[in-house]
Amino acid sequence: MNILSIQSWVSYGHVGNASAVFPLQRMGIDVWAINTVQFSNHTGYGKWTGQVYTGENVRELIDGIAERGALERCNGVLSGYMGDAGIGESILHAVARVREANPNALYCCDPVIGDVGRGVFVRPGIPEFMRDRAVAAADIVTPNQFELEYLSGTTVAHTADLEAAIAAVHAIGPKIVMVTSVRLDDTPDDAVDIVVSAGSGLMRVRTPLLPIGVNGAGDAIAALFFGKFLQEQSAEAALAHAASATHGLLKRTAEAGSREILTVGAQDEFVSPTTRFSVEHLAK
Numbered sequence: 078m079n080i081l082s083i084q085s086w087v088s089y090g091h092v093g094n095a096s097a098v099f100p101l102q103r104m105g106i107d108v109w110a111i112n113t114v115q116f117s118n119h120t121g122y123g124k125w126t127g128q129v130y131t132g133e134n135v136r137e138l139i140d141g142i143a144e145r146g147a148l149e150r151c152n153g154v155l156s157g158y159m160g161d162a163g164i165g166e167s168i169l170h171a172v173a174r175v176r177e178a179n180p181n182a183l184y185c186c187d188p189v190i191g192d193v194g195r196g197v198f199v200r201p202g203i204p205e206f207m208r209d210r211a212v213a214a215a216d217i218v219t220p221n222q223f224e225l226e227y228l229s230g231t232t233v234a235h236t237a238d239l240e241a242a243i244a245a246v247h248a249i250g251p252k253i254v255m256v257t258s259v260r261l262d263d264t265p266d267d268a269v270d271i272v273v274s275a276g277s278g279l280m281r282v283r284t285p286l287l288p289i290g291v292n293g294a295g296d297a298i299a300a301l302f303f304g305k306f307l308q309e310q311s312a313e314a315a316l317a318h319a320a321s322a323t324h325g326l327l328k329r330t331a332e333a334g335s336r337e338i339l340t341v342g343a344q345d346e347f348v349s350p351t352t353r354f355s356v357e358h359l360a361k
């Protein structure tokens with residue numbers, strides 16, 4: 078199994094490819110990583126050093142891999158934090174080239190735009206590119222609740238709003254939608270939900286809310302979901318695994334009092350999560 082993963086790189090800590098690549102490798106998946114930026118650390122610290130790559134930089138790596146004749150063995154493309162809107166076209170170029178070489182390959186787009194606490198944290202043009210181009214090309218999308226509201230142009234407070242917003246995203250193209258960090262008006266104060274729609278009703282995993290705020294969990298959960306989906310061809314199995322593994326990772330991170338997620342220290346969670354949460358099928 079091979080995944081082409083196009084997202085950010087940080088030297089210190091774990092977001093983007095530095096959060097996604099190792100969990101996938103630990104699951105036995107080979108990852109061909111292309112970095113959209115190389116930063117010292119994630120932008121949640123407020124300060125960082127490093128470079129944002131151009132669309133051309135990203136494109137030449139894709140074309141270089143294609144020249145090796147490898148794309149027919151690529152099972153999926155995963156994209157995340159873009160750095161600059163100009164990189165978007167190169168990601169779609171990658172998706173087109175991979176689909177040409179392997180018509181069964183899937184594209185999973187994590188539409189990294191922002192979150193409830195920080196608002197939009199990407200450069201101008203990226204939110205619009207995600208909404209108008211990337212999501213339309215994707216088979217699977219993994220927005221958090223804030224990003225779901227942006228993509229659907231709606232506000233999500235009740236279950237009916239969530240259903241309508243997810244339906245609006247399906248209408249753009251993706252057959253599978255995973256919404257992370259779902260907190261509705263009836264969500265218990267001590268819980269956080271992950272909701273997946275794969276065509277026939279909503280599936281939900283509810284986990285305890287931990288007393289931490291970290292970056293990179295969204296990148297990990299998208300990778301875990303996509304990897305498991307490609308391995309098992311089951312959205313339910315992918316949801317159960319991704320939610321359980323991410324919870325295990327964050328529980329260990331909270332216990333250690335770490336500002337960075339314990340991608341290496343908690344690696345067993347990516348294979349055998351300590352607590353396996355079950356999937357509920359929500360009634361219509």
Ligand SMILES: Nc1ncnc2c1ncn2[C@@H]1O[C@H](COP(=O)(O)OP(=O)(O)O)[C@@H](O)[C@H]1O
Pocket residue numbers: 191192220221222256257258259269270271284285286287288289290291292293294295296298320323324327
């Ligand atoms: N404080 C927390 N307590 C429990 N789970 C969390 C917490 N923060 C994140 N998670 C888990 O990680 C998932 C992804 O995190 P999220 O913050 O939504 O990612 P993103 O980076 O895309 O905003 C959430 O759906 C949830 O399962």
Ligand SMILES: Cc1ncc(COP(=O)(O)O)c(C=O)c1O
Pocket residue numbers: 085086087092093114116118119120121158189198291292293294295296297
């Ligand atoms: C460089 C970089 N990549 C990716 C992300 C996305 O992180 P998260 O998984 O928390 O959405 C961030 C968020 O700050 C970032 O700074």
